[in-house]
Amino acid sequence: ETGVTQTPRHLVMGMTNKKSLKCEQHLGHNAMYWYKQSAKKPLELMFVYSLEERVENNSVPSRFSPECPNSSHLFLHLHTLQPEDSALYLCASSQDLWGRSFTFGSGTRLTVV
Amino acid sequence: TQLLEQSPQFLSIQEGENLTVYCNSSSVFSSLQWYRQEPGEGPVLLVTVVTGGEVKKLKRLTFQFGDARKDSSLHITAAQPGDTGLYLCAGVGSGAGSYQLTFGKGTKLSVIP
Numbered sequence: 001e002t003g004v005t006q007t008p009r010h011l012v013m014g015m016t017n018k019k020s021l022k023c024e025q026h027l028g029h030n031a032m033y034w035y036k037q038s039a040k041k042p043l044e045l046m047f048v049y050s051l052e053e054r055v056e057n058n059s060v061p062s063r064f065s066p067e068c069p070n071s072s073h074l075f076l077h078l079h080t081l082q083p084e085d086s087a088l089y090l091c092a093s094s095q096d097l098w099g100r101s102f103t104f105g106s107g108t109r110l111t112v113v
Numbered sequence: 114t115q116l117l118e119q120s121p122q123f124l125s126i127q128e129g130e131n132l133t134v135y136c137n138s139s140s141v142f143s144s145l146q147w148y149r150q151e152p153g154e155g156p157v158l159l160v161t162v163v164t165g166g167e168v169k170k171l172k173r174l175t176f177q178f179g180d181a182r183k184d185s186s187l188h189i190t191a192a193q194p195g196d197t198g199l200y201l202c203a204g205v206g207s208g209a210g211s212y213q214l215t216f217g218k219g220t221k222l223s224v225i226p
Contacts, residue, residue, distance in 0.1 A: 004155070042117070043156075043201070043216040056213070090155050100144060100205060102214065104155030 003027045006091050006105035013081065014113055021076040021108045023091030029103070030096045032074045034066060037088040037107070049074060050097050081112045116140070117204055117217035125223040129191050134220040136202035137184045143205050145185045146214070147176055150199040192224045 004025045013019050025032065034046040048056035049068040063085075065077040074091055091105040118137045126132055136145070144163040148156035160169050162178035162185060169176045173196075175188040189196055199221050203214040 006155075009153075040218065042218050043203075043214075045213055048213075092155075100146070100161055101158060102146075104148075104157070106154050109153075 004091055004093055004103050004105035006089075006108050008108060009106065010109045010111075012111045012113060013078070015081060015083070017081075018077070018079040020078065021089055021091075021110075023074040023076075023105055025072055025074075025091075025093040025103070025105075027093060027103060028095075029093035030071055031094045032068060032071070033092040033094075033102075034074065034076055035090040035092060035104075037090055043090070047076075048097070055097065078110075081110075083112050086111045117202055117215055119200075119202060119217035119220050121220060122218065123221050123223075125225065126192055128194060128224055128226050131188070131190050132192060132222070133186055133188045134200055134222070135184070135186050136217055138204060138215075139183065140204070140206075140215075141182050142215075143182070145178055145182070146203045146205070147185070147187055148201040148203065150201060150219070151197075156199075156201055189222075192222075194224045194226050197222055197224050 007022045031050045033048050036044045036046055045058050046060045047066040052068045063080050067075040088107045088109050090107045092102045094102050120135045144161055146161045147159045149159055150156040160176045162176055165180045165182045167178045173190045177186050199219045201216055201219045203216045
């Protein structure tokens, strides 16, 4: 148990589907992140939230929509995805934006068909 | 754009052998982190090095931060099958946006019993 829980662990969706990824942390951290991990590429930062406020959106397509209802929960809403969006989506948290210790969840393996 | 190059990309060795993996950049980082990621899991933080020239040891793992804070190495002594995984280095910048981690692509290590 890493303290950051992601569900579902695996997801297969069609290009016209709408689905959501969920992340929950029990560490009392104030910052949460979404990363995308694709084969042969470095981890890509997608979104950053601090105290439920979005502070970073790294040119992510609008078919990815984040939501942070409170400091313990983070969602990534997906719609009209493309096959190239298939990847491992990782959630992470840190004490605050300037904390140097990041805790990652186990990820959601997403396959778009 | 800050980039981190990791080498080698893949490494397969016999149990008991020693190995070193490298993380290099042309950019200066305020600190550098090493993570290990096992299949189907998220990255787990191993160590953070902050000071140029710093050496940290974690059992059989020795981490070094370059004097100029642009590069780092990870040396494993007497590798064990449990060391198998993807080793990622991540640099923490300075100034605006310094909460962002820049990840390398990783070194995939296989230790054969």
